[in-house]
Amino acid sequence: MQPGGVWALKPVIEMSAAEFQVWQALLEERTGLVINEQRRAFLQTNLSVRMRELGVDGYANYFRQVTAGPSGAVEWSTLLDRLTVQETRFFRHQPSFDLLERYLAERLLREPLSAPWSLWSVGCSSGEEPYSMAISAAQVLRETAHLGHFGVTGTDISLSALSKAREGLYAARKLEQMDTELRERYFLAQDDGRYKVVPSLAAQVCCARLNVLELAKAPMSGMDVIFCQNLLIYFRRWRRREILNRLAERLAPGGLLVVGVGEVVGWQHPELQPVADEQVLAFTRNSL
Template sequence: MQPSAVWAMKPLPDITAAEFRAWQELLETRSGIVLNEQRRAFLQTILATRLRELELDSYAGYYQQVTAGPRGAVEWSHLMDHLTVQETRFFRHPASFEHLAGYLRGRLLASPDKCGWQLWSVGCSSGEEVYSLALLAAEVQREAGLDGRFGVTGTDLSLSALERARGACYNPRRVGELAPELLERYFQAQDDGSLTVCDALRERVCFSRLNVLDLARAPQRGMDVIFCQNLLIYFRRWRRREILSRLVERLAPGGLLVIGVGEVADWSHPQLQPVADEQVLAFTRKG
């Protein structure tokens, strides 16, 4: 047996309270993500796994590594990929997509010549939400006799999640119970049973890395639809409101902002009008 294998089986000590606080502060400073005491075991599991991979024997030593220069930046990116991974699926919150479908149909009726919609999924993870938005927009335009006059942008902090999103290949359970005609129209079955998004949709989407703390420098402007679901729960209340205000700045007049139900409470913005739908948390920009 190799020495490294013997070492790998040695149990690591529990992370101390001081070490946990140090990691909490680093995560919030760099990414805005807040880990409360209830997620201490989660953080320890992620860190311990990486320590074993690197053959390190202390959380403090790993902390020094991720905060030291360019090499630390690379390791930090790797760590964030593991900390921010999120299980998701196509059309995760059906009511939000049903509302979006009605909104887009209304836009077509009001301005049939202005259908070059730009949609944005903030915190897109491995791309399921992005392709859901693209599929829905494609269907609404197909019903109206139009063809692919829209674009969808997906942004996320995790490089590995973005790589999976660009691959556009999913386990059928991630796709869910789509109607057979939609599966046939927008997916291609692979020999291993997975489903790949068709080229027509993939050509309508793009992905890029973005830390939501850097929204002030984000290039996205004049978006017709912004989806920001299952992301704000990781941030403090004041930070959530700050992020939402930045998103409002990037929303076109008449545009739609969709947030995860329950992610913010008692929030309003002078440029937004809440939508009259109790099943979703969404706003349209005035003007």
């Protein structure tokens, strides 16, 4: 029997209330992520599996290991990948991409494309969102003289998620919401049933590691479009507003910010105006 099978037979190590609080505090301090009581089983299971892989007994011993100097930093990165990779798919919230295409098409009609559009996917996970954004931009520019005049940056805290994004290889179920025409245009079917992003589209997308608590240090500025969806729900309300304020600063005049519906309530920014769309929570920055 493989080691994974052995682990599956062992019960998850029970975590005391004090131990749970210690791990909650570490995650929030380092990433801003809040693991509430409803996600306690998720945290307990992932810690237990990793501890068994390493042969570590007890949550306290493992805590010391992930907080001990350079070797701890390596283990922390490994653990973080287990705790932050979210299940996603292409065009996850279709109305957001419909809005994106309308916005880009209107901009193209309103003003000449003097410089390539800059788009940013915050919390890009394994790449489905930034590639979806790239497809939307490519579709808008497809019949123009500006084909390829855009770039998409995807950022995430998880190194393993970023590795998958850069590989650009996806199971068929990830593309279920995509039109057949788009799938055939922007993906290459593989012998194993998976799909790979075509090189011309992949060249428009780059992915980099970024902790959203460190947005002040991020090199991105003057972005035409920023997507921040399915990320803020893991943070406290005051932190959500702080993150959005930072993102607003990175928008170019007239730029578009798209946020997950229901992820923030009552947030306002003096430079941003809400977009009139009942299906999408989005804002545009005031023009100069």
